[in-house]
Amino acid sequence: xxxxxxxxxxxxxxxxxxxxxxxxxxxxxxxxxxxxxxxxxxxxxxxxxxxxxxxxxxxxxxxxxxxxxxxxxxxxxxxxxxxxxxxxxxxxxxxxxxxxxxxxxxxxxxxxxxxxxxxxxxxxxxxxxxxxxxxxxxxxxxxxxxxxxxxxxxxxxxxxxxxxxxxxxxxxxxxxxxxxxxxxxxxxxxxxxxxxxxxxxxxxxxxxxxxxxxxxxxxxxxxxxxxxxxx
Amino acid sequence: xxxxxxxxxxxxxxxxxxxxxxxxxxxxxxxxxxxxxxxxxxxxxxxxxxxxxxxxxxxxxxxxxxxxxxxxxxxxxxxxxxxxxxxxxxxxxxxxxxxxxxxxxxxxxxxxxxxxxxxxxxxxxxxxxxxxxxxxxxxxxxxxxxxxxxxxxxxxxxxxxxxxxxxxxxxxxxxxxxxxxxxxxxxxxxxxxxxxxxxxxxxxxxxxxxxxxxxxxxxxxxxxxxxxxxxxxxxxxxxxxxxxxxxxxxxxxxxxxxxxxxxxxxxxxxxxxxxxxxxxxxxxxxxxxxxxxxxxxxxxxxxxxxxxxxxxxxxxxxxxxxxxxxxxxxxxxxxxxx
Ligand SMILES: [Zn+2]
Numbered sequence: 001x002x003x004x005x006x007x008x009x010x011x012x013x014x015x016x017x018x019x020x021x022x023x024x025x026x027x028x029x030x031x032x033x034x035x036x037x038x039x040x041x042x043x044x045x046x047x048x049x050x051x052x053x054x055x056x057x058x059x060x061x062x063x064x065x066x067x068x069x070x071x072x073x074x075x076x077x078x079x080x081x082x083x084x085x086x087x088x089x090x091x092x093x094x095x096x097x098x099x100x101x102x103x104x105x106x107x108x109x110x111x112x113x114x115x116x117x118x119x120x121x122x123x124x125x126x127x128x129x130x131x132x133x134x135x136x137x138x139x140x141x142x143x144x145x146x147x148x149x150x151x152x153x154x155x156x157x158x159x160x161x162x163x164x165x166x167x168x169x170x171x172x173x174x175x176x177x178x179x180x181x182x183x184x185x186x187x188x189x190x191x192x193x194x195x196x197x198x199x200x201x202x203x204x205x206x207x208x209x210x211x212x213x214x215x216x217x218x219x220x221x222x223x224x225x226x227x228x229x230x231x
Numbered sequence: 232x233x234x235x236x237x238x239x240x241x242x243x244x245x246x247x248x249x250x251x252x253x254x255x256x257x258x259x260x261x262x263x264x265x266x267x268x269x270x271x272x273x274x275x276x277x278x279x280x281x282x283x284x285x286x287x288x289x290x291x292x293x294x295x296x297x298x299x300x301x302x303x304x305x306x307x308x309x310x311x312x313x314x315x316x317x318x319x320x321x322x323x324x325x326x327x328x329x330x331x332x333x334x335x336x337x338x339x340x341x342x343x344x345x346x347x348x349x350x351x352x353x354x355x356x357x358x359x360x361x362x363x364x365x366x367x368x369x370x371x372x373x374x375x376x377x378x379x380x381x382x383x384x385x386x387x388x389x390x391x392x393x394x395x396x397x398x399x400x401x402x403x404x405x406x407x408x409x410x411x412x413x414x415x416x417x418x419x420x421x422x423x424x425x426x427x428x429x430x431x432x433x434x435x436x437x438x439x440x441x442x443x444x445x446x447x448x449x450x451x452x453x454x455x456x457x458x459x460x461x462x463x464x465x466x467x468x469x470x471x472x473x474x475x476x477x478x479x480x481x482x483x484x485x486x487x488x489x490x491x492x493x494x495x496x497x498x499x500x501x502x503x504x505x506x507x508x509x510x511x512x513x514x515x516x517x518x519x520x521x522x523x524x525x526x527x528x529x530x531x532x533x534x535x536x537x538x539x540x541x542x543x544x545x546x547x548x549x550x551x552x553x554x555x556x557x558x559x560x561x562x563x564x565x566x567x568x569x
Contacts, residue, residue, distance in 0.1 A: 036324055036562060037559045040332065040558045069280065069321070070324060073287045073321070073324060077326075078328045084295070085333045209291050210295075
């Protein structure tokens with residue numbers, strides 16, 4: 001079974017083709033604001049090099065957030081419509097779970113994606129066989145609050161994601177030698193991880209090309225304003 | 232080559248998620264429009280992030296509906312057309328990402344379409360024999376353009392608004408009058424019961440030779456009129472204010488269109504865009520057209536609003552002209568008509 005996976009939730013646009021146990025190809029580009037331009041050409045580049053047709057793909061997977069709202073919609077619209085036009089199944093995978101899945105570590109894995117204003121999208125995972133067990137489900141959290149929580153409850157921590165890079169000093173100051181930072185190659189979303197998770201979870205997730213939507217973990221500003229006004 | 236060409240078209244430039252299927256650029260097999268207007272009403276206008284969220288929820292449902300209603304499947308599609316701009320960037324991105332995936336998945340040509348060109352082409356759907364050249368007035372909540380259409384894909388942009396779009400002025404005045412959003416249809420309706428000569432609002436023609444428009448001064452004049460009436464404790468006849476305001480807008484739109492048509496020796500004036508559904512505008516343009524020997528065209532109400540059928544028609548004519556996009560096509564929120 002061949003899986004094509006896409007993650008455009010951060011500045012990194014990444015796509016990969018996996019054939020069961022084998023990574024056939026992965027293509028990642030870290031370029032600001034060019035996902036819309038690059039994504040389909042990247043997919044085509046991989047497929048052409050592998051001498052595969054897009055119709056050879058059996059399962060499509062997308063990273064569904066949290067992350068950049070616009071980035072997520074580019075990736076999800078692309079994956080949904082590829083699955084739709086070829087009438088193939090589709091699976092959505094949490095961006096944070098995808099990030100955590102990059103890491104092989106016996107302790108605690110904490111992916112962080114910048115959510116602006118000292119906040120991160122984050123979750124807390126622990127490896128459980130081939131899978132990840134969630135100790136804290138994906139949420140938006142103030143950085144200081146997250147560090148407080150980690151400081152109190154956890155040791156032997158690995159962090160990754162653009163949030164971990166952004167707040168590196170702060171994290172180091174608070175958690176000292178109880179924290180490790182992921183190497184560069186495992187710090188950003190990898191479509192290969194999304195693809196592998198999709199294979200593991202395909203039978204338990206009920207997504208189709210109609211109902212696959214981003215997980216924002218944040219209301220739109222206008223919606224927040226209305227809520228405030230109405231009390 | 233006498234085979235039919237089937238176009239699948241997607242439009243998501245603002246708050247309508249729309250998908251259409253056309254045969255040969257003028258025949259609409261389906262034109263599904265999912266309006267978000269009820270959602271945006273509570274915000275008093277279109278909220279870009281809210282619009283983008285709705286587009287991604289709806290897009291594939293709308294695409295499938297369009298295919299079903301047309302009685303075709305993806306494999307019958309010969310080309311994919313999509314709005315490239317102008318419009319809201321986040322909203323456009325949903326449509327363009329989807330269209331690129333479909334074109335790549337089908338291995339069929341992708342055509343990025345200018346939304347304004349789409350509005351013009353709505354008339355080719357409505358009037359099967361209509362051919363360029365003609366003079367075209369495009370008016371909506373987002374655009375006010377006066378264009379000389381020289382060929383199916385050849386345009387000369389002659390005039391545009393320097394501030395508010397015509398439809399935007401309608402929305403703002405409607406809000407000041409305590410009417411709901413969108414303002415255009417309500418003001419049009421109230422105008423029929425009001426006296427268009429009741430208040431003498433300014434007609435802003437700008438420089439004598441200019442084909443540009445300006446509506447913000449008129450809007451301010453209406454606000455000032457309402458304020459001073461309030462201060463003096465005078466009653467306001469909403470119908471009269473609506474009718475007088477509308478008259479001031481449409482007289483300028485009509486006179487500039489007629490002047491351009493006469494200058495270019497055009498015997499046709501074509502209207503397009505949401506405000507082209509305004510009955511006051513239609514009536515006055517037809518009356519002046521009759522006086523000047525110019526035939527006036529405007530599409531049915533549904534083709535005036537943002538819809539994918541018009542994008543499909545424009546995509547077809549661009550395909551015929553050889554204007555095919557590649558898969559790195561990107562949105563252009565400020566795309567100009569050339
Ligand atoms: Zn429009």
